Amino acid sequence: MEIQIRNLSKTYANGVHALKDVTLTIPRGMFGLLGPNGAGKSTLMRMIATLQEPDQGSIRFGDIDVLRQKEKVRETLGYLPQEFGVYPKVTGAQLLEHFAVLKGITNRRSRREIVDALLHQTNLYEVRNKKLGGYSGGMRQRFGVAVALLGDPKLIIVDEPTAGLDPAERVRFLNLLSELGEDAVVILSTHIVDDVSELCSRLAIISKGTILLEAEPLQAVAAMRGRIWQRVIEKTGLDEIRRAHSVISTKLLAGRTVVRVHSTTAPGAGFEPVEPDLEDVYFSTMTGHYR
């Protein structure tokens, strides 16, 4: 089971060209979709999640035509959108049960078991009989995870899931996801590079509606070896370096600026070679220096 996306395009009514001829293959396991805000990640995710229509192109999930056999996809889909709400006056257990029915778990006994297990797993069991209106942001996020995991999904789409989580929770959440990834296609969209580097066996980088890179993280990092150079400078020198070199990222370190540049040859005085990481791959790609 893998997802094959072919020539997907979408232009919104306001003229925004959200996806431009996207072709992508997503195999079983964790797949990271990296990109800045507004890159088209969510549009792509929603299309895979059957919620949006492309203008052109096709999406297949195994032998399912995602655009035409939406229901078939939904039977095995777990989707956690970037932003979602809840019915505030309903308890967690009630709403999860409701979703369980909607996901086709009609047998009352097994539904109970599944709901209880998921509530335990997401550590919401204690508060299951409280109204959702009183849940904190993290609890709601976990509730969303529980909903997404209902019904043994073979395709799991999580859109920026770690945004609202504290660091410890984030780690645990990613663990949970990787566990699921053993048996399903898990698509994780994020703009946090670390999420991907820690978990994903494959990734794609998307920007302005175009897939810039489709690779395995380790190979991509390896391909960058010897091309990333770093120099620590005063802030005032930045402009000059920008003119002279292909700067892929800058960051502050103890009041001074650390500049990384992409270069196949040694860029000159002050620069030292560094071991590349996925972030370098990402920024090189975004700045057009990778490939």
Add this chain to the structure above:
Amino acid sequence: MRCWEIFRFEIAYQSRRVSTWLYFAVLVTLTYYVSRQIYIDNARRDGYFFNAPFVIAVMTFLGSMMGLLSATQLAGDAAARDVQTRMDPLFYTTPVGKTAYLRGRFLAAFILYAVILLAVPLGLLLAAVVPGPEAELIGPFRPAAYLGAYLSLALPNAFVATAFLFSIAVLSRRAMASYLGGLLLFSVVAFSRGFVAGTLEWWELAKLLDPFGMTVLGELSRGWTPVEKSTRLIGLQGSLLSNRILWIGIALGVLALTQLRFRMAHHTAGARRMDKTLSGGPLPHGRVPVPSRAGKQATFGFATHARQMLAVARESFQEIAMSWGGLVLAGIAALAAVSATQIEHMGVPLFATAERITAFLAAPLTSPQEFFGMMVPLFILIHAGELVWREREARLSEIIGAAPIPEWVCFLGKFVGLGLVLGALQAVMTAAGILVQVFLGHFDFEIGLYARILFGLQLPDYLLFALLALVVHVVVNHKYAGHLVVVIAYAFMAFGPALGVGHNLLVYGSDPGWSYSDIRGFEPFIAPWLWFKFYWAAWALLLAVAATLLWVSGRDADLGSRLALARRRFTRRAAGLATAAVALILTLGSFLFYNTNVLNQYRTASDGLAWRAEYERRYGQYKGIRQPELTGANLRVEIYPDRREAEIRGTFHLVNTGPDAIDSVHLAIKPAVHTMAVRFDRPVRNVLSDEEFGHRIYALETSLQPGELLQLHFEVHFKPRGFSNRGMDASVVANGTYFTNDAWLPAIGYQADRELRSAGDRRKYRLSARPETPLLDDVEARHGAGWAARIAFEAVVGTGEGQVAVAPGRLRRSWTLGRRRYFHYATDVPIRNHYAFFSAAYAVHEARWNDTSIEIFHHPAHAWNVDRMVRSVQASLDYYTQQFGPYPHGQLRFVEQPGDGVSLHASPVNISYEEGFSLLNPGADQRDIDLPFAVVAHEVAHQWWGATLTPAPVEGAAVLTESLAWYSGMQVVERTLGREHLRRLVGMMWQVYATPRTRAAVPLLRASDSFLAYRKGPFAMYALREYAGVGQVNAALRRLIERHGSGTPPLATTQDLYRELKAAIPQPLHYLLADLFEANTFWELATQRVSAKQTGTGAWQVTLDVRARKVVVDTAGVETEVPMDDLIEVGVFAEGKSGEPGEPLYLQMHRLRSGEHRITVMVASEPARAGIDPRNLLIDVEGDDNVREITRSGGQTR
């Protein structure tokens, strides 16, 4: 400054939204359309300008009601948008301050609403400018009228409504609350006008209670003459001013309270009650077993979809029922129950049969003028919108959209959920109805009837509308625009017929109507009703398919991708369903069309008018030509109740009573029946047979000489085929057949009563002007033939077994032949040509008065008042035969006929009464008034006033029938039940003055309308009796009957009555007779102060300060004061039991001139109250200021 910025931004924000201008456009269109459609006709009929200030005011009010929907949006948005879009932290942390924030937002919402309401004057101006109505309907353009209405109605209404809706939304932090607030405002207006003023007649309270001023306008509408409506400006006068001050005050109070309660703070729902554990634990560490590994748990397929649909339905039901919606439902039911306890007729409680209570609870969906008729559709409208938008507003739509449920599950689930809520409403209504029955002491609940009416007939209407509302919201995909479209659709459903779209095939959900009667049951209305509902259900199915195709799952989408998706969703199953729906629509539609337009004639109201006009145009030339006169009718009537058919074969005996020979007979045939070939007992030639307009002419080969006889044989069939757009003709039904000779049997000569009467209609159809009723001095009308002529009547009536057939005359014989029963009736004395046939499974109650047999034919379950009726008939016969002359027939019958009305109709021998009359329960009347007794006495009196003395069909005829019948009935009440009882009855009749009405009217001698005939006439006769004595008045009436009771021309008019009265009463009272009958006179009598002190002798000296005035009001409403030197009764009364007026200590006539006077009288014991004209003998609209409580003066102590 900050307030200004808030205000500016809000105005700019809302004016960039399409919906704001959409409302404006819709309001312009509606105003234009409604005023053109309704007020042109009203103006033509009632004789005021189409653009009269009054019309402008009413339309301005209507506009502020129609605009309420935009106000709820504007106010709700201004108040709760920040919270709902989660912008509130950004706003609340700016240094605006809550005062500036609230004021800016409120003012913006108010101003926007006020601007939208400018659509009303715009629409009205358009309506007056666009050519179309006749020039004489359009009055001068008066800017002040528009401005006045806008300033006194639109602006205050906008302020009050916005304040109210805004505050609700601010405090509840939900825009939805403002919709419920709008619903509440709407109901308060409807409740004030419809119930408090309309039913309870508490106008003063209602005028204050009504936040929009509708009741004030309602009062003006009744109290103003056409001239006043055309000329007087509506401004801040009188009760409107106090209403406005009160409500603006309340609005300011509400706003102040809102400002006090509002906090610019983060709102935590129920934070205080929140459990500490709710912070929750983190996700667990390490590996956890994923439960979904346990194997395949989810199943898919139809069974699962059904379960899912029910889950959605349950969730939707809970959402509505467990929230505000549930409260609103309970409120609706409670209000229904409270109003249903008021079932009464003229203050007399009715027996709380299920039929009565359900009639109250089951207001048709499309009757917004009725309180509940409006509440439920509004409820459906709002909750349909909420349901469709629920996921998206909770931001759950993407998760739900990704769940494996087809669109139809979502849509159907929501529909079923809403349906369950409506079912629950009906269940609560049933419970409320039964509680009301228990409360009113009626324990025959007939739960089956509740089920059939509330669930079988009303719920389908609700469901159809709910489906439409859901579909509209899905398709429109914009919440507010969706609401607007649903409202427009509803308006079309409710007013389509009034706006010219009357065919039930074209108005969603409509049907030909139904009614239930204890006698008749639901038949024959159910079959057509069902066919139409099936037809509309097929439409609903098609709509539902469309909605599932266009259903938005997940995100908002643009139209293009929705259409693309719809094409993809159009699977073979969807196509199959749509095809089935279309096939059903076409099949059922053709079947319905075949019934309404092929088997039956489809006629709109204006078609009916055109028919009348054309009849007059074609055959008006034959008006007044000599025709033989009917002297006898021999009929063989076969009624087939089970087949709902009837056949009549008959012979008319005609005679030429005139001086000249007659060479042709004109025969009017009736549209309700099929009239077969007609035969005469001499050779004739059928010169003309116009079946469409029901006119035939037969030329006699040899003309009919004066005095010569002619026999006419005819056959009439009543065999309805299918049903018409208006449903079924219920003349012949399984039980409760009723039809008249006027409706079915051919009639001789041109039928003047088919002519259009109202001046406006006649002008519209270009017919020559003529008075609506022939004038009092129309001599020709007094000689009119046919109208009063007497015939010998004989009929054999056959009907189904188990039924009794009733016709006028003595029952000579009855027999059974096969499975049919036959009754042979014949009159011993000729009767007016005005009779009816009845057939039903009657119970018969028999009694006698001297040689006259009294028979009450009633529905077996309606026996409550039978004894009372018999007593009244006996007392009446006793009194009338003594006073006015003998009763010519050997029998007098009351026959019950199906129908929920309370009216009775007297024809010779047989008096029919509708079922509602049987339900009067005078025993429960707190006032102790035996209304059925009085009404029966009134109807019996018609055997003299109507059947014996048949007045000429000119102005004032109703005084000779109705006023004299009431006067006679009053005598019987007094003689049988006592003087005090009559006083209470007259007091009840005086209640009509609680309803505002114009004083402009014709004098009693020319009276035609029901108020003058049924109320003022009896009051005048009563006053005359009190002034001149009953002997004088009755003697005059007796002479009137002696002179004019034969039914031969010249027929009597009010002038004959006047002459007899004048001859009978003493000359000093002739002024009173003239004031009461010849002019439209009003006395304005008031007692301003009364005081009493005890003199040394122990007697009491009572001093009254009174004011008296007498005016004459003409038909245009112009008042002229006339000098007064009249006999006025002065009365002093002792303390009475609670509620009773007390014994009169002094009651004497005094002569009073116009002006203020002091009257002093001495009484023997302690007085409690005193006044002039204490018994309200004279016509004084404000009768309750005649008597005052006595204030003790001069330091007297007990």
